[in-house]
Amino acid sequence: MLRITRRLAVAAAAVAAILPFAAPASAQSTLKASLHSDLKIIDPIWTTALITQYHGYLVYDTLFALDDKLQVQPQMVDTWKMSDDKLTWTFTLRDGMTWHDGAPVTATDCVASLKRWGAKDTMGQKLMSYVTELSAPDDKTIKMVLKEPYGLVLSTLGKPGSNVPFMMPARIAATDPNTQITDATGSGPFVFKKDEWKPGEKVVYLKNTKYKPRSEPASGLAGGKLAKVDRIEWLWIPDAQTQVSALLNDEVDLIDIVPPDLLPLVQKEKGIKIMVINQAGRQYSMRFNVLHKPFDDPKVRQAVLYALNQKDFLDANVGNPEFYKECKSLFPCGSPLESAKGWEDKLSGNVAKAKQLLQEAGYDGTPIVLMHQTDTPGHNNLATVAKPQLEKAGFKVDLQSMDWQTLVGRRAKKDPMSAGGWSAYFTSWAAVDVLDPVATSFLNASCEKATFGWTCDAELEKLRDAYAKETDPAKQKAIAEQVQLRAVEYPTHAPLGQFQTPTALGRKATGLLPSPAMALWNVEKK
Incomplete structure (x- = not known):
């Protein structure tokens, strides 16, 4: 704990330099948040990035x-x-x-x-x-x-x-869905201040005074969205220690992800509130790009499922077992479709089986280009854990480090390795996003229409269609288990365990709602 305190003291000295914009904003009530990523893409349809989803919930509304x-x-x-x-x-x-x-x-x-x-x-x-x-x-x-x-x-x-x-x-x-929009006009409770947006520094939203909320009380992402502050500022602080120092010094009011090693220190602080807003949690995933060698071969991807050890990812990125669980189901453990069918012997570090599959596939040593995000708390050790596990099984691994927003842009490209392509990346999905075969984006195997990685499998699509048409829960579960079995034969991604994320709310802020996503419209600032 002493070591952590000293690190925070050093970080505190840097806060003033990093937060020149942290001065009080006249008589307005201003909520200041330091989130898990910088905002560089404002189109929530073009990208699935979580930070852009958070942006979307402030600016837009839904049916x-x-x-x-x-x-x-x-x-x-x-x-x-x-x-x-x-x-x-x-x-x-x-x-x-x-x-x-x-x-x-x-x-x-x-x-x-x-x-x-x-x-x-x-x-x-x-x-x-x-x-x-x-x-x-x-x-x-x-x-x-x-x-x-x-x-x-x-x-x-x-x-x-x-x-x-x-x-x-x-x-x-009317903008082509594969082209990013540049105009963030919405109808939501806050207005995006494009003229104050400084990527790498801050994002600003103003209360939409013309917004007409529903009459029902706010509940999750539904009900009356009451903007209770005049202004929201997202301040980009790439260093987690500096983020925490800013929170403890009341220079920011919210951190959406508190790193495991700093959580005990934050919990000790009087007036700081720790909460898990997404009780259902999230699921880590390794996503394959099937367009290029070596992951164009399903057997090579099967080798990965045996080579990886799920618990190592959870220990390195979450740390505290209070906030994670091993889960070999494609669909969240604790949900109606939970099942380990077909996956019982996967994700346990079976090096011998992985080597056998690589030999059968005729793996020729083509390097796996792993994209490694370095700046996302709770995710920045995913690729570094995978690298030695894969190398132990016989893969050649090219680990390429970058910030998350660079990765988000690069993963959309289908370029060959010689032109900046990629083999796999790591991310996480909210449990509510992967509840069934239709909802789970990484199970979309519709080729060109599939998300980044472009999985292409007629059998998976047939099963997803069957699930969508079925209304009997028992039959839906049977179809979901068939999907799991097919995803062993044709792997689309590797589930790497479930976790919850502790969020910290500062001394002057109240009203953060439990929700599958970050909902800031009910938050008040003293």
């Missing part, structure tokens, strides 16, 4: 949202109905909604937003494959016609994680 019991509730929608044949859905927007530029929110805007989102998001793609008509009969009505009944309509429209179906003006939603 539906999950409450604190993970139940789907209407948000921008007032009423909705489904036809007797379950093929036509009609959604009526609530009154009084406007975009940040003053224009009214219309159904045409929402239809354009759904189409752009549906071209990128895993659940959106699957829903849109069943849609024969998506239209706006009038300014307040969205009409969706399906070719056959689909059991996941509301859960898809209310999904809480990337890519979230955020609504945008039609003029912005």
